Amino acid sequence: xxxxxxxxxxxxxxxxxxxxxxxxxxxxxxxxxxxxxxxxxxxxxxxxxxxxxxxxxxxxxxxxxxxxxxxxxxxxxxxxxxxxxxxxxxxxxxxxxxxxxxxxxxxxxxxxxxxxxxxxxxxxxxxxxxxxxxxxxxxxxxxxxxxxxxxxxxxxxxxxxxxxxxxxxxxxxxxxxxxxxxxxxxxxxxxxxxxxxxxxxxxxxxxxxxxxxxxxxxxxxxxxxxxxxxxxxxxxxxxxxxxxxxxxxxxxxxxxxxxxxxxxxxxxxxxxxxxxxxxxxxxxxxxxxxxxxxxxxxxxxx
Numbered sequence: 001x002x003x004x005x006x007x008x009x010x011x012x013x014x015x016x017x018x019x020x021x022x023x024x025x026x027x028x029x030x031x032x033x034x035x036x037x038x039x040x041x042x043x044x045x046x047x048x049x050x051x052x053x054x055x056x057x058x059x060x061x062x063x064x065x066x067x068x069x070x071x072x073x074x075x076x077x078x079x080x081x082x083x084x085x086x087x088x089x090x091x092x093x094x095x096x097x098x099x100x101x102x103x104x105x106x107x108x109x110x111x112x113x114x115x116x117x118x119x120x121x122x123x124x125x126x127x128x129x130x131x132x133x134x135x136x137x138x139x140x141x142x143x144x145x146x147x148x149x150x151x152x153x154x155x156x157x158x159x160x161x162x163x164x165x166x167x168x169x170x171x172x173x174x175x176x177x178x179x180x181x182x183x184x185x186x187x188x189x190x191x192x193x194x195x196x197x198x199x200x201x202x203x204x205x206x207x208x209x210x211x212x213x214x215x216x217x218x219x220x221x222x223x224x225x226x227x228x229x230x231x232x233x234x235x236x237x238x239x240x241x242x243x244x245x246x247x248x249x250x251x252x253x254x255x256x257x258x259x260x261x262x263x264x265x266x267x268x269x270x271x272x273x274x275x276x277x278x279x280x281x282x283x284x285x286x287x288x289x290x291x292x293x294x295x296x297x298x299x300x301x302x
Contacts, residue, residue, distance in 0.1 A: 004021075007039050007070050012072070078132045124142065168184055216237075225286070226268075
């Protein structure tokens with residue numbers, strides 16, 4: 001059984017806490033063994049939104065399969081963050097040393113920094129305090145314009161809603177993407193966002209509609225965009241005719257299913273190329289047989 005412990009400090013943001021907690025709670029509802037606990041340094045923790053939260057003062061016994069999450073708090077600068085006792089920071093360090101995972105949401109990365117867990121590791125936080133995090137913890141490798149990072153069982157997220165993405169990433173890593181998709185769908189989070197993707201990704205630009213049939217088809221394409229997905233297969237999977245799916249898709253997002261898949265492939269290929277991949281290698285990674293089709297799409301769409 002995996003124990004998820006949320007460590008709360010005064011001024012904690014409710015969504016930083018509730019988002020990841022809902023993900024693991026929903027996973028538990030689907031039969032996956034999660035137990036959630038809430039720990040703080042005072043029995044009643046005030047939140048940034050004015051709703052106090054009651055927590056325990058004693059840490060449970062934790063093993064390598066367990067997770068500690070530090071949600072973020074309301075603060076103008078990280079230097080103004082609430083004090084955190086050394087005993088609590090030691091719990092974070094010791095849990096990681098024993099093979100456990102430690103995660104943060106938003107300004108919670110400051111707690112991980114104070115515990116020495118960011119030294120030499122990739123991390124992120126809310127965009128408003130990224131520069132300060134880098135200054136306060138010079139050994140940290142602060143990554144900008146990402147939703148979350150994962151480095152040696154230290155996972156950090158950009159804040160607020162991205163805590164949900166972080167939690168879904170952990171669920172996918174433990175139980176597979178199908179379980180994460182099931183949880184996301186139950187929470188009406190139609191697309192699980194990847195840590196390396198900026199918030200302007202095509203998966204989100206084309207998810208503002210309310211057509212459930214198209215959302216279900218997009219779910220399939222999003223998870224298998226690098227594989228052949230014939231229109232008859234897609235239509236059968238969502239229970240409509242090919243003609244109906246094409247009509248619904250075009251009406252909802254302005255693209256055919258094929259063009260949507262090509263857009264995802266192109267965006268992913270551009271990301272790989274920007275990180276040093278050759279056009280040929282990027283084309284192969286996203287499902288093209290060779291670079292010619294990728295070059296044609298780049299010329300047509302970029």
